[in-house]
Structures are given as C-alpha cells and as structure tokens.
Amino acid sequence: MPTATPSAPTNTLGFTKQDYVGSKSTLCAGCGHDAITAQIINAAFESNIEGYRVTKYSGIGCSSKTPAYFINQGWGFNSVHGRMPAIATGASLANRNLINIGVSGDGDSMSIGMGQFVHAVRRNIPMIYIIEDNGVYGLTKGQFSATADKGAFLKSGAVNELPPIDPCTLAIELGCGFVARCFSGNPKQLNAILKSAFAYQGTVVLDIISPCVTFNNHDASTRSYKHVKDHDFPLHDLGFIQYSEVEDVEIPAGGTEVVTFPDGSKVAIKAIHEDYDPTDRFGAMKAIHESMAKGEFLTGLLYINPTQPPLTEVLNLVDEPLASLGEAQLKPSPAVLEEIMRSLM
Amino acid sequence: MTASLAAPLKPLGAKTRINDFSIQVATVNGSGSQTANSVLLRAIFQMGVFVSGKNLFPSNIAGLPTWFTIRASAKGYVARKASNEMLILMNPETAKEDIAKADTGALVIYDEPLQLDKLRSDLSYIPVPFQKLVTASCPEPKLHKLVKNMIYVGVAARLLSVDMAEVKNAITKQLKGKAKAIEINQGAAVAGYDWAMENLPDQDHIKVVRDNKTQGLIIVDGNEACALGALFAGVTVVGWYPITPASSLVETFIDYAEEYRKDPKTGKSTVAIVQMEDELASAGVVLAAGWAGARSMTSTAGPGVSLMSEFIGLGYYVEAPGVFFNVARTGPSTGLPTRTQQSDVELCAKCSHGDTQHINLYPGTMEECFQFAYDAFDLAERFQTPIFVVTDLDLGMQNWSSKPFAYPASPYDRGKVLNQQQLTEAKDWGRYKDVDGDGICYRSLPGTAGGKGAYFTRGSGHNEYAQYSEKPEDYVAVVDRLRRKYETAKAHVPTPVFRNQGSAKGVLAFGSSDPAVIEAQDLLAETGLKTDYLRLRALPFTAEIDAFVKEKQVVYVVEQNRDGQMANLFRETYPEHATKFRSILHYNGHAIDAKCIVDQITAFEQK
Ligand SMILES: Cc1ncc(C[n+]2csc(CCOP(=O)(O)OP(=O)(O)O)c2C)c(N)n1
Ligand code: SF4
Ligand SMILES: [Mg+2]
Numbered sequence: 001m002p003t004a005t006p007s008a009p010t011n012t013l014g015f016t017k018q019d020y021v022g023s024k025s026t027l028c029a030g031c032g033h034d035a036i037t038a039q040i041i042n043a044a045f046e047s048n049i050e051g052y053r054v055t056k057y058s059g060i061g062c063s064s065k066t067p068a069y070f071i072n073q074g075w076g077f078n079s080v081h082g083r084m085p086a087i088a089t090g091a092s093l094a095n096r097n098l099i100n101i102g103v104s105g106d107g108d109s110m111s112i113g114m115g116q117f118v119h120a121v122r123r124n125i126p127m128i129y130i131i132e133d134n135g136v137y138g139l140t141k142g143q144f145s146a147t148a149d150k151g152a153f154l155k156s157g158a159v160n161e162l163p164p165i166d167p168c169t170l171a172i173e174l175g176c177g178f179v180a181r182c183f184s185g186n187p188k189q190l191n192a193i194l195k196s197a198f199a200y201q202g203t204v205v206l207d208i209i210s211p212c213v214t215f216n217n218h219d220a221s222t223r224s225y226k227h228v229k230d231h232d233f234p235l236h237d238l239g240f241i242q243y244s245e246v247e248d249v250e251i252p253a254g255g256t257e258v259v260t261f262p263d264g265s266k267v268a269i270k271a272i273h274e275d276y277d278p279t280d281r282f283g284a285m286k287a288i289h290e291s292m293a294k295g296e297f298l299t300g301l302l303y304i305n306p307t308q309p310p311l312t313e314v315l316n317l318v319d320e321p322l323a324s325l326g327e328a329q330l331k332p333s334p335a336v337l338e339e340i341m342r343s344l345m
Numbered sequence: 346m347t348a349s350l351a352a353p354l355k356p357l358g359a360k361t362r363i364n365d366f367s368i369q370v371a372t373v374n375g376s377g378s379q380t381a382n383s384v385l386l387r388a389i390f391q392m393g394v395f396v397s398g399k400n401l402f403p404s405n406i407a408g409l410p411t412w413f414t415i416r417a418s419a420k421g422y423v424a425r426k427a428s429n430e431m432l433i434l435m436n437p438e439t440a441k442e443d444i445a446k447a448d449t450g451a452l453v454i455y456d457e458p459l460q461l462d463k464l465r466s467d468l469s470y471i472p473v474p475f476q477k478l479v480t481a482s483c484p485e486p487k488l489h490k491l492v493k494n495m496i497y498v499g500v501a502a503r504l505l506s507v508d509m510a511e512v513k514n515a516i517t518k519q520l521k522g523k524a525k526a527i528e529i530n531q532g533a534a535v536a537g538y539d540w541a542m543e544n545l546p547d548q549d550h551i552k553v554v555r556d557n558k559t560q561g562l563i564i565v566d567g568n569e570a571c572a573l574g575a576l577f578a579g580v581t582v583v584g585w586y587p588i589t590p591a592s593s594l595v596e597t598f599i600d601y602a603e604e605y606r607k608d609p610k611t612g613k614s615t616v617a618i619v620q621m622e623d624e625l626a627s628a629g630v631v632l633a634a635g636w637a638g639a640r641s642m643t644s645t646a647g648p649g650v651s652l653m654s655e656f657i658g659l660g661y662y663v664e665a666p667g668v669f670f671n672v673a674r675t676g677p678s679t680g681l682p683t684r685t686q687q688s689d690v691e692l693c694a695k696c697s698h699g700d701t702q703h704i705n706l707y708p709g710t711m712e713e714c715f716q717f718a719y720d721a722f723d724l725a726e727r728f729q730t731p732i733f734v735v736t737d738l739d740l741g742m743q744n745w746s747s748k749p750f751a752y753p754a755s756p757y758d759r760g761k762v763l764n765q766q767q768l769t770e771a772k773d774w775g776r777y778k779d780v781d782g783d784g785i786c787y788r789s790l791p792g793t794a795g796g797k798g799a800y801f802t803r804g805s806g807h808n809e810y811a812q813y814s815e816k817p818e819d820y821v822a823v824v825d826r827l828r829r830k831y832e833t834a835k836a837h838v839p840t841p842v843f844r845n846q847g848s849a850k851g852v853l854a855f856g857s858s859d860p861a862v863i864e865a866q867d868l869l870a871e872t873g874l875k876t877d878y879l880r881l882r883a884l885p886f887t888a889e890i891d892a893f894v895k896e897k898q899v900v901y902v903v904e905q906n907r908d909g910q911m912a913n914l915f916r917e918t919y920p921e922h923a924t925k926f927r928s929i930l931h932y933n934g935h936a937i938d939a940k941c942i943v944d945q946i947t948a949f950e951q952k
Contacts, residue, residue: 317613332577
C-alpha cells in the first residue's frame with residue numbers, strides 16, 4: 001500500500017519514491033553499483049511500476065547483492081554465480097505478469113554465466129538484464145574479468161593480456177532487441193534508458209560501466225571514474241515518454257528520432273555527435289567497433305527493435321499466469337486417462 | 346529350397362516349455378528391428394501370455410549390434426532371464442559370438458548365408474533364406490532392409506504357434522494409422538510364416554499356448570508412465586536437456602501436452618516447455634518456476650544430475666519446489682549410456698555441497714511410475730524442496746505390461762502458500778518461521794498484490810524473516826529446521842511393500858530389481874531358504890523400515906551398482922545394525938536377473 005506522507009511527491013499509483021527503496025546497501029562507499037541502484041529506484045518510481053509485480057534476480061558478486069537495495073515491495077532471488085538467467089527464465093514463464101529485473105556483474109555474465117547470458121538473450125526472456133560492469137571481480141577481491149581491456153592493470157601491477165568481451169555487440173549479434181551502454185556516473189542518461197527498458201517487452205541488455213572504487217579505480221585503470229568520464233561519448237539525448245503521457249508531451253521537431261513501443265510509449269532520440277540510427281543493427285555494430293578501437297565508450301541506446309516477441313509469446317501460453325492455474329484447468333478427466341489406457345492395450 | 350535341420354528340434358529329455366521361455370534377437374542398430382521385436386512381443390501378449398521385453402542397444406544411431414530379449418512367463422516373472430531358449434541371429438558381426446554364448450539346446454534362427462550350423466553341435470539350427478523371401482514379398486527394393494526383420498517375426502510365430510491374426514493386429518497397433526507400412530509389414534510377416542509352414546517341421550521345445558493372463562493389461566514403459574503422471578499432476582513448466590535414457594520422458598510428455606494441455610478454443614498452452622542449454626539451466630528453470638508458484642519438472646540422467654547439483658543445493662536451502670526425474674544409466678562419466686544401473690543412489694540422496702538431504706521416490710512398477718510422478722508434485726509443494734523421482738533405463742525405456750493406471754483421485758496439495766488476504770491478516774509473518782512445528786514454513790508467491798508478503802530469497806545465510814544473516818544461531822536454526830522437515834517427510838512418502846515368507850532373513854531392494862527379487866525369492870524358497878522381502882519406495886526411511894531393520898537377523902540389500910550405495914545409506918542410518926547388511930550386487934549394465942541374486946545369497950548362506 002502507498003505510504004505517502006503529505007509532503008513527499010507521489011506517482012500516479014500514489015507511491016512516493018521511498019516506496020521503491022530497499023534495504024541499506026552494504027557495498028563500499030562510492031561503488032558505482034550504488035549509483036545504478038539509485039537510478040533503478042528513480043526510474044521505477046517515475047515509470048509508475050507496481051512494486052508487487054517486480055521480481056529481482058541476481059547471481060553472485062557485489063553487483064548481484066544490489067537487488068536487496070531496491071524495490072522492497074518486490075520479490076528477490078539472489079541465486080548462484082552466473083545462473084541468474086535460468087532463474088529469470090523459470091519465474092517469468094511461471095507468471096507472465098511479473099516485471100523481471102536481473103542484475104549481474106561482468107564476471108557473473110561474461111565468464112561463468114556466459115552460456116546462460118547468451119541463451120537468455122537468444123530466447124528473448126521478458127526481462128531487464130543489467131550488467132554492472134567494472135572489469136573486475138569485486139567480491140573476490142579484484143581479479144580481472146573478461147570485460148577488462150587488453151593491457152589493463154590491476155593495482156598489484158598484473159596486466160591483462162587478453163582481449164575483452166563486449167556484452168553489447170554480443171547481445172546485438174544474438175538478436176537482442178534493446179541494447180544500451182551507460183555509465184553509472186551519468187544518471188540522466190541511465191534514468192531515461194531504464195524508463196525505456198521498463199516499457200520494453202523482451203530482453204533488454206544494459207551494460208552499465210560501474211567503477212569499482214576499491215579494486216579498479218586507480219590512475220592506470222580503464223574503468224576508473226576519471227577514465228570513463230573522459231572517454232564517455234554519449235550518442236544522444238534521450239527522452240522517454242510513457243504511454244500515459246504521450247498525449248501531453250510534445251516532441252521537438254528536427255533531428256529527433258522517435259521509436260514507439262507496442263504499448264504506445266515513445267522514446268525520443270536526439271543525436272549529439274553524429275547521425276546514429278539505433279534501429280540499424282549493422283550500423284550499430286560498426287559504430288561500436290570503431291569507437292572501441294579508439295578506446296572510447298559509446299553510450300546510449302545502441303540498438304532497438306521494439307517488435308520482437310518475448311518467449312512467453314513464442315510459446316503461445318494462456319493469458320492467465322501458469323502459476324495461478326488450478327486443478328480444474330490442469331488435471332485431465334478420468335475419461336482422458338481411460339482413452340490413453342485403451343490406446344496402450 | 347527345404348531347410349535342412351542339423352539337429353532335431355526337441356532336445357532329448359526336455360519337457361516342452363509352455364509360455365515359459367526367452368528369445369534373444371540379435372540385429373543391427375537402426376535396421377528397424379525395434380518394430381519387429383515389439384510386434385513379436387505384442388503378438389505373444391495378445392495371446393494372453395505374460396511377456397516382457399528388454400532392448401540391449403548400443404550408444405549409436407545406426408550400425409552397431411543390438412539385442413532384444415523377449416521373455417514369456419506363465420508365472421508372471423518379468424525380470425531378464427539369464428538363459429535363452431531361442432536365438433534369432435540377424436547380425437553377421439555378432440553371430441559367431443552369439444552362438445558361442447548360446448545355451449545348450451537353443452533353437453537358432455539365422456540368415457542362411459551365415460552358415461552357422463557347423464559351429465556347435467548342441468544347438469538346433471533353422472537357416473532362413475531371408476533375402477529370397479524379402480524380394481518375393483516386397484516390391485520396393487529400398488524397403489527390403491526394413492521389412493527383412495518382419496520375416497523372422499513370421500518364422501518365429503510359426504515355430505511358437507503364435508496366431509498369425511495376432512501378429513497382424515500387433516503390426517496394425519504398432520504402426521498406428523500408417524496404412525502402406527502396415528500392408529508391407531504384414532505381407533513380410535505372412536511370407537515368413539508361410540515359408541516356415543512349408544519348410545519347417547513342428548518343434549515342441551518351446552510353445553505359446555493361448556492364456557488369459559493379459560486381458561485388460563497395457564504395455565508401457567516407465568518414461569511414458571512418468572510423463573502421464575506429470576500430465577495428470579498438472580505440471581506447468583518444464584525445463585530440460587536431452588540425455589539417454591531420460592529424453593523420452595519429456596518427449597512423450599510433449600506429445601501428450603499437445604493433445605491434452607491446449608485450450609481447444611484459443612490453441613494456447615497451459616504448459617511452458619523449454620529445451621534449455623544444459624541441465625544446470627534446466628534445474629534453475631525448474632526451481633525458479635516452483636518458487637514462483639508453478640508446478641515444474643525436468644527429466645535427466647546421472648551426468649545431468651551432477652551438473653544440476655549446485656542448483657539442487659540452492660533449492661534445498663532456499664526451499665524452492667521442483668520435480669527432478671532421474672532415469673539412471675550406467676556411470677561414471679558417460680559410462681554406458683544405453684545400459685541400466687542403480688548407481689545414483691547416494692548422488693540423489695544427498696545431491697549438492699554442504700549438508701543436504703532429499704526426498705527420493707523409487708517406483709518399482711509402471712503403476713508406481715505413474716502414481717509417484719503424480720505424488721512428486723504434491724510432495725515438492727508440500728515440502729517446498731526438490732524431489733527426485735529415481736527410475737533407471739530398465740524401468741524407463743523397456744516394455745512392461747501393467748494393469749491400467751487408476752485415476753489419481755486425490756486433489757492437488759499446493760502446500761503452505763499464503764494468498765493476498767492471508768498475508769494481509771497474518772501477524773508477523775516470516776518466510777522461514779516454523780509456525781506449525783513440522784519444519785515447513787508458509788510461503789508467498791511473487792506477484793501477489795496487496796503490498797504484503799514480498800521477501801528476498803537468497804542462497805546465503807538467512808534468518809526466519811529471510812533477512813541476510815551470518816549469525817551462528819540463525820544459521821543453525823535454519824539447517825536444524827530443514828532436518829526437522831525431512832523427519833516430517835517420513836509420514837508422507839510411500840511406505841515399503843512387503844513380500845514375507847515368514848523368515849528372520851530379510852531381502853531389501855528397490856526400483857527395477859523388484860521382478861528379479863520376487864523370482865529369486867521363490868527360487869530360494871524352493872531350495873528351503875525362506876526370506877522376507879521389503880521393497881523400499883522412498884527416502885527418508887519410514888517407520889516400517891526401522892522395524893524391519895531392527896527385527897531381521899540379516900538384511901540382503903540387492904542393488905544394481907558396484908559400491909552397495911543403498912546398503913551404505915542403511916549402515917549410516919542404522920549404525921547399531923551396520924553388520925546386518927550384506928550387499929547383493931549386479932552392475933554390468935544388463936538388467937538384473939534372479940539367478941545372480943540366488944547365487945550370491947546362497948553363497949552368503951553357505952559361509
Ligand atoms: C561457483 C562459484 N564459483 C566462484 C564463486 C566466487 N565468486 C563470487 S563473486 C565472484 C565474481 C563476481 O564478479 P562480478 O560478477 O564481476 O561482480 P562484482 O563483484 O564485480 O560486482 C566469484 C568468482 C562463487 N560464488 N561460485
Ligand atoms: S569491491 Fe568494488 S564492486 Fe565491490 S562493493 Fe566495493 S567498490 Fe563495489
Ligand atoms: Mg565485476
């Protein structure tokens with residue numbers, strides 16, 4: 001139930017922002033992951049998300065702890081290392097009314113959980129899949145992850161000799177219909193992307209660069225706040241307009257591309273640097289590769305195709321959540337058993 | 346050409362074995378022999394005779410040797426019999442070896458060009474000109490390889506006095522609705538039969554005589570029986586990954602779901618079936634779906650259970666329901682994937698790291714495969730935990746005759762789930778609070794409206810309110826309660842079945858060993874050794890099992906693995922009786938037979 005106090009602003013459901021918070025974070029002060037949590041709270045509040053429908057899944061890692069820190073009204077499932085996608089798959093099939101948010105780390109998704117990441121994306125599970133990407137394993141004290149840049153240093157002096165895996169190009173390659181890269185230090189952009197993500201039907205892959213202040217924020221790091229800030233190239237200004245507000249919001253003419261979601265919500269995309277068409281899959285791949293070669297982080301909505309059917313639709317499931325079906329709908333009659341038995345005689 | 350019979354068809358001094366024999370058919374995998382063998386089995390079954398079939402097949406799609414044994418038994422024994430009275434040798438690769446292993450006096454039907462009749466003089470040879478008969482009976486050369494097998498069905502039918510009308514019916518049944526195939530196969534069987542009528546003398550070594558033992562019975566395999574149990578239990582989410590011998594469980598379920606789980610008006614399905622990328626992912630889907638309120642299952646074999654074990658431990662500790670069928674095969678590693686074994690006993694009892702104990706169901710008959718599969722979903726939701734239903738290749742993939750399954754009348758038990766109103770009214774609800782003292786707590790389902798009941802599920806330490814905790818007392822409270830819950834399960838799992846002859850000597854077995862143990866028990870009694878047989882049907886061990894262990898002087902634990910895994914569980918559970926348990930083992934990949942049990946028990950008794 002909304003717990004609005006007279007002074008705090010409420011959303012259309014009557015909830016205050018306080019209704020979207022979780023338990024107190026136990027992460028290091030300044031950890032990028034906490035900034036992401038803050039934006040999930042803001043975006044859920046502003047998008048009028050019904051907290052009881054939210055399910056939060058994670059694997060293991062500092063990043064995977066964060067679902068405990070937002071939307072206490074929702075159910076959380078902190079599972080095992082790298083296997084969050086299977087949990088999201090099972091629960092989303094059981095109840096198609098859930099709003100599924102998965103939080104993972106670069107270690108959790110790009111190493112131990114690579115197989116599950118790939119297949120969840122391929123199946124288009126209806127979920128927001130967030131990778132809080134710091135280039136290291138925070139929770140096990142700073143080993144390199146598979147997204148670490150080639151030539152990156154650890155504080156200890158160890159050098160990463162292997163090339164990084166990029167979750168975004170990988171997701172586009174796998175057919176994901178909503179791929180974005182963000183920086184935890186750019187709350188405005190992250191907020192707009194998260195709100196757009198809430199309106200999307202299938203898998204949303206968000207690779208959010210999220211510095212680990214304890215193990216990967218030193219001067220030589222390519223994932224430090226300073227380095228990422230200096231190399232962040234936001235592609236566009238994004239404005240998300242929820243379906244309920246579409247009537248009232250005027251989209252400025254000229255240079256703004258509008259992508260409409262099946263529910264009527266719109267995202268207005270105004271290019272900053274150069275013409276970038278986020279609905280062009282091959283163009284997106286090319287631009288990302290070129291920017292990576294220059295050591296830049298292209299951030300923003302990298303690719304979008306709002307019409308891909310999620311797995312729940314592909315399986316042609318009944319409208320009612322499977323979890324709510326009872327014996328009357330599920331148990332075949334004695335006549336059916338008799339018919340089957342006769343066929344086996 | 347008239348077949349020349351090197352030896353008389355009746356061995357000297359032997360009595361005709363009526364409805365009591367084994368036939369072994371040696372063929373090449375992928376040659377279509379499975380259909381022919383099923384037809385022969387079915388035809389005998391339709392003659393009213395108890396019959397069982399065992400397919401000994403290679404891990405290969407086509408080209409490697411395969412053997413099928415058909416046992417008829419007037420007394421109703423359906424275990425594999427160690428000796429065979431008739432051999433049908435269609436595979437040139439193995440024919441010589443098969444002859445070398447044959448039992449004295451056996452009838453040997455073989456492909457004439459193989460010229461096997463000089464190899465041994467104590468067998469009765471029946472050379473058949475298969476190629477000639479095929480060419481004459483089937484106009485399409487490309488089908489010759491497939492129908493060749495149907496010819497031996499005709500020959501065997503003639504020799505065994507099986508009614509040709511039953512063979513034709515069996516073909517119709519086996520090839521459901523495929524008119525052309527039925528016609529061609531019936532033609533081939535008749536060609537074999539007619540040839541044998543003309544060219545072979547009568548034999549009175551083994552015979553089928555019409556009986557009425559199979560009236561109203563069905564023929565089914567355990568995977569289909571389990572699939573049907575799951576269908577009637579209303580499973581709604583299936584995550585799986587193909588593996589022999591477990592695949593056909595889900596595949597059969599898919600066929601039934603296509604027919605019985607679709608809304609006739611909208612065509613929409615009431616079950617989500619996803620072939621996952623591996624078994625670990627399947628386990629995650631099952632547990633998360635169970636956590637979210639669906640009835641969920643997977644079907645796998647040993648290698649899959651190994652892979653799943655991290656998630657199974659999570660399921661146990663966070664208390665998420667799910668049904669895990671393990672159709673066991675011969676391990677370790679890939680082992681013999683198409684051979685049977687009961688070697689995952691300890692794996693399923695304690696699957697995963699840390700202190701874990703699981704409810705395991707061990708069906709031993711087709712009716713139990715059906716009923717236990719049904720019950721497993723109730724138990725999973727009642728106990729909020731992964732449930733293993735453990736069968737094996739022998740139960741799962743072989744043909745068994747059975748009474749038709751009784752309709753599972755009991756209503757679904759959805760366990761302790763609080764709905765929106767109950768959550769609103771509940772005072773100080775905690776996800777892991779043992780309100781009733783039975784170790785089972787009340788859960789809420791994600792998506793329940795009303796703003797009450799949300800909680801955070803975590804594999805890390807937690808307290809009664811599902812909050813993160815590293816406090817020693819919180820940890821101990823949870824794992825001790827889980828043990829209490831396991832104790833509670835003793836009153837809810839299937840109790841053992843007894844077959845007592847009034848003896849202080851106990852025999853204990855489970856699952857697919859049952860028919861061999863029953864037969865062995867009778868054979869032992871004939872030699873003067875009476876035994877009391879307890880067939881275990883579940884873990885944890887129930888009160889009846891406690892009493893049996895206490896009361897018996899010795900307990901022979903029969904199982905199909907090398908290490909005596911079930912006996913180990915017994916020694917661990919009943920340390921004060923540890924010396925009573927003696928292992929009777931069979932683990933070469935073939936289904937267990939009565940003789941090996943009799944021999945081992947007799948050897949122990951003579952010590
Ligand atoms: C099966 C398994 N192996 C290893 C671990 C140890 N472990 C915990 S977290 C972690 C890495 C987490 O890295 P990442 O996903 O990048 O999260 P971060 O802490 O950086 O946010 C590892 C290896 C584990 N929990 N489970
Ligand atoms: S170790 Fe790094 S990733 Fe983990 S909480 Fe601290 S700053 Fe964040
Ligand atoms: Mg990391």
